[in-house]
Amino acid sequence: MSKDRTVxxxxxxxxxxxxxxxxxxxxxxYLAKWLNEEVGIQMREARVIPDIEDTIVDTVNECRAKFDYVFTTGGIGPTHDDITTEAVAKAFGIEHDLLPEAHEVLKEYYGPEGLTSARARMAYGPVGSTLIDNPISKAPGFQIENVFIMAGIPQIMQVMCDSLKHSLTGGKPVKSRSIRTELPESRIAKVLTELDQQYEHVDIGSYPFFNNGKAGTSLVVRTTEEDLLIEVSDIIYQSAFELGGNPVFEEVD
Amino acid sequence: MSKDRTVxxxxxxxxxxxxxxxxxxxxxxYLAKWLNEEVGIQMREARVIPDIEDTIVDTVNECRAKFDYVFTTGGIGPTHDDITTEAVAKAFGIEHDLLPEAHEVLKEYYGPEGLTSARARMAYGPVGSTLIDNPISKAPGFQIENVFIMAGIPQIMQVMCDSLKHSLTGGKPVKSRSIRTELPESRIAKVLTELDQQYEHVDIGSYPFFNNGKAGTSLVVRTTEEDLLIEVSDIIYQSAFELGGNPVFEEVD
Incomplete structure (x- = not known):
């Protein structure tokens, strides 16, 4: 994929x-920030769906056609409600079976006696998929084409990110700057509308907050272009200052 | 809608x-729990989408055909990135205009001079929609057919729930009981699979956790039938006890 296009x-x-x-x-x-900062990939949609096979199949097929990469979280444990790998195999029209490499990993971790049939279930995946290493509890994730099947437990999902990083090709990361001001957002709306129209490749977000009974707004500028980032955020800072809004640049969390 | 079917x-x-x-x-x-407990409506899907008009239009149209009720959160403030009401109007193929009733509410709140053009923007909505009262900051939400346009700020979204409650017709609420045990989920997997097959109208969820280096599992039984709830959760408690898993019933949070 080209460095110039959005992934x-x-x-x-x-x-x-x-x-x-x-x-x-x-x-x-976590994943949205990690993908952007570490690989230059933009999260464009997320869906929360139930543990129902048909729903998983349809959603995976719709999304893998629509986005460069698809990640799933959840449903890869040893119990009856863990049906993700089977559903993804079905979505691709490929077999779901015991993957010898995954079986070896689990056998080594649990020992031959500890590897009960419930645990061995975690070694089943879409045939032909690549394992995603899980250094914490060993049960792997699975990559098949542009779909990455990950754990739902955040700690495990996060170490899986490190394991699959080399499998992703991104573009330019989006950089952001955030300005916190005491103005209600309606006071600065006009300036933002003008900037939004003037700078096509810059995304300006306006997020009101209430803190200890005081209202204010965080203004977040996002773009892949460093010079535009500085230019636009400085204009917003200056405008907020002139409007008496006591602006400060804040950490983007 | 009938009390017997799932809404x-x-x-x-x-x-x-x-x-x-x-x-x-x-x-x-918040909304998932509130809908279930207060009105007997089941949240079946959630989507996170960007501030892009075409995406909002397509998503609203797909979801309003597929579910009894659709709620949107976010994008109803006074700034350039608040485009939800316009996009929903477009989804329904109806006009987006100043709604006199909403305008009155805002004029009363801000006073004639305080109602700047940016603030007046929040009085525009899909023509023919019903206002959803916002006792905190007055800018209303909008209901059009089965779609409810709500604020993104959680405090305001939550008071809007109270305002729109009378507009919703639900069914039986799902009740749940949760059992916390020190067993890893693979140890209790077999029992759960059997129960899952035996009790068609009961949903059994198995959620592993790690706490201070100790692994365990929360087992959550969910059903609209109170007697089945007690029956199945008692069987799980007993099984976990017999497996040495020190089960306790826990608060479902």
Whole structure:
């Protein structure tokens, strides 16, 4: 892929526990930042879907055609509700079977007696896929073409990112600068509209906040072009200053 | 809608700041629990999409055909990146214009001089929509058919839920019980598989955790049938006890 074009990704979060509200997803925000900063890939969509095979099959097929890379999180453990690898195999129309390499890894980790049939389930994947190393609990992720099947547990998802980094080709990372001001966003709206129209390749976000009863706005400038980043964010800083908004550049978290 | 059938919802989270990883969404988990507990509506999918008009139009049209209710969060403020109401109007093929009732509410709140053109922008919505009251900062949400346009700021989204409750018709709420055990999930997998096959209308989730270096599993039973809930969760508790897993019933958070 060319360094000049935008490389896109989509995250499919698989799990009834996210949709029921029991668990708050932590993987989207980590993966989005990591992909941008480490590889220059832009997260363009995320979907949260239930543990239902047909839904996983349809969503994977739609998204792998639409984005350069697709990541899934969740549903690769040893229990009955872990159906992601089977569903992805079905989406590709390929077999789902015991992968000898994955079986070896698990056998070494658990010992021949410790590798129960439930644990051995984690060695099944789409036939022909590449394993994604999991240094924490060994059960691997799987890559098949542009789809990366990852763990749902954040710590494991994060070490899997390091393992698969060499398999990704990105473009220019998006850089950002954020200005925090005491202005309500309506006070600075006009300036932002003008800048938005003038600078096509710069994304300007306006995020109101309430803090200890005081309202204010964070203005985030995002672009792959370093010079435009400085130019536009300096204009916003200056405008907020002139409007009496006590602007400060803040860490983008 | 009949009390016997499942009533479904989808949440469309609109905002570049969620996809960039800057902000972690807090609305999905609140809304999913609130819809289930207060109205008996099941969240079946969520999508995170960017501030791009065509994407919003397509996503709203796909989801409003597929689910009983669609909620959107984000993009209804006074700045250039707030394009949700316009995009939803376009999705329905109806006009987007100043809504007199919304204009009155804002004029009363800001006073005639305080209602700048940026703020007045928040009184524009899909023509024919019903306002969703916002007791905190007054700028309303909008309901058009089965689509509810809500604020992205969690405090405001939450008070809007109270305002729109009477507009929703749900079914039976899903009840849940959760059992925390020291067993790794592979140790209890067989029991769960059998229960999953035996009880068609009960959803059993298995969620491994690591806490202070100790691994364990939370087992969550979910169903609309109170008697099945007690029956299945008691069997799981007993099985975990017999396997030496020190089970305890825990609060579902």
């Amino acid at each position: 896109t990704a989509c995250l499919i979060i698989i799990g009834n526990e996210i949709l029921s509200g029991r668990t708050r997803d932590a993987n989207l925000s | 479904t919802a989808c949440l469309i989270i609109i905002g570049n700041e969620i996809l960039s990883g800057r902000t972690r969404d807090a609305n999905l988990s």
